[in-house]
Amino acid sequence: RARILLDCDPGIDDAMALALVLGTPSAELVGVTTVAGNVPLSRTTANALRLTEFFGSPETPVVAGSALPLTRPSVFAEHVHGSDGLGGAPVPEHTRSLTPGFGPDFIIEQLAAAPGEITLIAIGPMTNVALAVRKEPRIVEWAREFVIMGGSYTRGNITPAAEFNFFADPEAAAVVFGAGWSPVLIGLDLTLQARIDRDVLDRWRAYGPLSDNLLIPSIANYFDNGLGEQHLGPAVHDACAVAYCLRPDLFRTRRARTNIETAGAYTSGMSVVDFGVAAKDDPDATTGRTANSLVATELDTDAFWDVMSDAFAQVTAT
Numbered sequence: 513r514a515r516i517l518l519d520c521d522p523g524i525d526d527a528m529a530l531a532l533v534l535g536t537p538s539a540e541l542v543g544v545t546t547v548a549g550n551v552p553l554s555r556t557t558a559n560a561l562r563l564t565e566f567f568g569s570p571e572t573p574v575v576a577g578s579a580l581p582l583t584r585p586s587v588f589a590e591h592v593h594g595s596d597g598l599g600g601a602p603v604p605e606h607t608r609s610l611t612p613g614f615g616p617d618f619i620i621e622q623l624a625a626a627p628g629e630i631t632l633i634a635i636g637p638m639t640n641v642a643l644a645v646r647k648e649p650r651i652v653e654w655a656r657e658f659v660i661m662g663g664s665y666t667r668g669n670i671t672p673a674a675e676f677n678f679f680a681d682p683e684a685a686a687v688v689f690g691a692g693w694s695p696v697l698i699g700l701d702l703t704l705q706a707r708i709d710r711d712v713l714d715r716w717r718a719y720g721p722l723s724d725n726l727l728i729p730s731i732a733n734y735f736d737n738g739l740g741e742q743h744l745g746p747a748v749h750d751a752c753a754v755a756y757c758l759r760p761d762l763f764r765t766r767r768a769r770t771n772i773e774t775a776g777a778y779t780s781g782m783s784v785v786d787f788g789v790a791a792k793d794d795p796d797a798t799t800g801r802t803a804n805s806l807v808a809t810e811l812d813t814d815a816f817w818d819v820m821s822d823a824f825a826q827v828t829a830t
């Protein structure tokens with residue numbers, strides 16, 4: 513049974529990632545922490561409350577985290593997710609309340625209480641995780657696994673070099689990759705293999721209120737907002753990170769050294785991924801560089817969409 517702690521900034525694809533967890537009977541969501549990212553913290557938090565309630569899980573703890581990046585001014589992605597963060601989808605407002613506390617502290621407490629059991633999945637800027645790991649470095653040992661949606665080893669989406677989650681808080685991403693664990697990196701190279709095409713869209717009409725109040729209207733917005741290469745359909749980036757946790761067999765990965773650019777004038781937030789470490793049997797000896805990440809390169813896309821459909825069919829949205 514996968515026990516998952518989800519750090520997120522909902523976000524249309526964050527919402528889909530959350531539905532994937534909550535629609536998977538073999539997964540247990542131990543809590544949600546929110547971070548400023550796609551939209552400001554007040555909005556990502558309200559959306560996490562709305563979504564957990566809408567997906568029939570109003571008892572799942574939702575704890576608000578950092579409202580600001582570690583050192584920089586905020587960057588949002590309202591051009592992609594709309595000013596409400598869910599593309600104007602008519603997900604009901606929440607009646608449940610926020611769980612008291614601070615996101616980074618909640619991450620520490622949960623991982624400390626069950627060492628080796630909980631998988632941490634971060635699908636927004638890395639601010640909360642960086643604050644947590646700075647305050648309690650032992651979380652790198654306590655997390656069963658750490659899966660990140662962020663970065664890319666080819667090119668970015670918010671700038672030519674950088675992917676949004678790392679661009680929004682490069683210093684936090686740098687802290688996370690320097691912390692001594694080996695996160696799984698689900699970057700754009702992987703997530704752009706999971707695009708919603710016509711066939712997927714047609715399948716997604718069948719889930720009642722989940723389809724009518726979230727999936728279809730939010731995707732309409734995704735298409736309308738003129739994302740690059742939209743003729744191929746929008747990608748569901750964040751859901752890929754959850755899918756890795758549930759079905760790692762659908763992914764091909766390679767060990768690599770990932771460093772985050774924090775100083776570049778044009779490359780700030782870029783993930784510089786060095787596969788050289790993984791080239792030989794004893795790679796670290798040949799290059800002198802050590803791997804600090806497991807980078808996803810290939811997805812079994814058909815099987816991925818089946819996993820998504822199975823989960824969506826189980827979500828009792830109300």
Ligand code: BDR
Nearest residue numbers: 523525589635676677749
């Ligand atoms: C990432 O940025 C956000 O806009 C998405 O929710 C996803 O986490 C993709 O670059």
Ligand code: CA
Nearest residue numbers: 523526635636
């Ligand atoms: Ca996100």
